[in-house]
Amino acid sequence: MPASTEEAGSPPSREGGGGASPTDRPGPIDAVPVRHPGRYVAVAIIAMLAAMIISSFVTNERWDFPYAFRVMNYTPVLEGLLKGTIIATLGSMAIGITLGVVIGIMRLSDNPVLRVVGFLYTWFFRGVPRLVLVILFGTGIGYLYPTFDIGPLPFSQQLAEWLGLSSDLTLFSLNVNQISSTLIWGIIAMGLSEAAYMAEIARAGIMSVDDGQREAAAAIGMGPGLGMRRVILPQAMRVIIPPTGNETIAMLKDTSLLAYLPLATELFFQTQAIGNRTLKIMPALTAATMWYLVLTTVLMIGQFYLERHFSRGYGATRAQSKSATLRSRLIGLSEGGAK
Numbered sequence: 001m002p003a004s005t006e007e008a009g010s011p012p013s014r015e016g017g018g019g020a021s022p023t024d025r026p027g028p029i030d031a032v033p034v035r036h037p038g039r040y041v042a043v044a045i046i047a048m049l050a051a052m053i054i055s056s057f058v059t060n061e062r063w064d065f066p067y068a069f070r071v072m073n074y075t076p077v078l079e080g081l082l083k084g085t086i087i088a089t090l091g092s093m094a095i096g097i098t099l100g101v102v103i104g105i106m107r108l109s110d111n112p113v114l115r116v117v118g119f120l121y122t123w124f125f126r127g128v129p130r131l132v133l134v135i136l137f138g139t140g141i142g143y144l145y146p147t148f149d150i151g152p153l154p155f156s157q158q159l160a161e162w163l164g165l166s167s168d169l170t171l172f173s174l175n176v177n178q179i180s181s182t183l184i185w186g187i188i189a190m191g192l193s194e195a196a197y198m199a200e201i202a203r204a205g206i207m208s209v210d211d212g213q214r215e216a217a218a219a220i221g222m223g224p225g226l227g228m229r230r231v232i233l234p235q236a237m238r239v240i241i242p243p244t245g246n247e248t249i250a251m252l253k254d255t256s257l258l259a260y261l262p263l264a265t266e267l268f269f270q271t272q273a274i275g276n277r278t279l280k281i282m283p284a285l286t287a288a289t290m291w292y293l294v295l296t297t298v299l300m301i302g303q304f305y306l307e308r309h310f311s312r313g314y315g316a317t318r319a320q321s322k323s324a325t326l327r328s329r330l331i332g333l334s335e336g337g338a339k
Contacts, residue, residue, distance in 0.1 A: 084258060088258060100195040100197070101199075103199035105206070134186055134190065136189070190255075190257075204239060249300070
C-alpha cells in the first residue's frame, strides 16, 4: 500500500507549508486576574491616615484657619507677596538663567581659560549656602565697599594719583550703604547662586543634543553662536525645562531667606511679624504656607505646559500610542479574516 504523505483525518496543510488553518486558532483566553491584597491594605492605611489628618485640622482650634485666611488678605502680607516673593523670584531667576546659560557654554568651550573660569564660578557659588550669600551681600558688601567709584577705566583713582591729575577721573559714585539690606542685593545674591546650578542644567541640556546637529548647523553656514541659539538650545530645552521648573519653585521658597536681611517687604517676614505681635504664630505661619502652596501650584501648571510644548516630536504621546495600538489590532483582525 503506497505511503501517504498525510495522516488520515489530519487537516489539509496551507499552501507553502504545514500550519493550522484560520479556523483552528484558539479562542479568547479566560485569564484570572492576579490578586493584590497588599494594595487594599495600603489603601486602607492611607485612608485612615488621611482621616486622622483631616480630623486634626477640623477639631484642633489652635490652627485657627479663619484667622489664617484673614492674615492672607492683610495689606502688608500682600505687599510682601508681590514685592518680596514674586519680584525676587522673577529677578533672581532672570539673572540665574541668563548667566547660567553663559557659564554652561563656557564650561563646554574649547578655550581652557573659559572652562576654568566657569568651573571656579560653579565651585564657589555651589559651595556657599544661599543664606550666607544673602547675608554677605546684604550687610558685608556695604561694610567692605561703602562706595563704588565708577570711572572710564579700571582703577581710575589710582591712575589719576599716579599721573598727578587734579581730577580722579570718576564719572559717578554709588553709595552702597544706601542700598544695603534691600531687595536689590537679595536678588543679586540669589541670582548669582542660582546661575551656578543653572549652568550645570544648561550644560547637561546642551550635551544631550547630538553632535550631528552642530555639524548640520555648520554645514548650512551658521556660526557657533547662531547655531547655538537657533539649533542647539531649542533642542536642549526639552532637557532643560524640567529641572529649571524645579529650580524656580525652589527659588520661590528660598525668597523667605530675605527675611534675614532683614527685608520688611517680604511674605515670610510679614507673616512672622504678625504672628509675634498677635501671639498667633501658627495661624500666621499657616497663612504663609497657603500662599506658597498657591504660587507653587501655579508654577507647576506652567511647567507642565512648557514641557509639553518643548517635547513635541519626541516620542509618542498617550493618545498617539493608543491610536497606534488600536490601528495594529484592526490590521491584525483584517489580515486574519482575509486568510
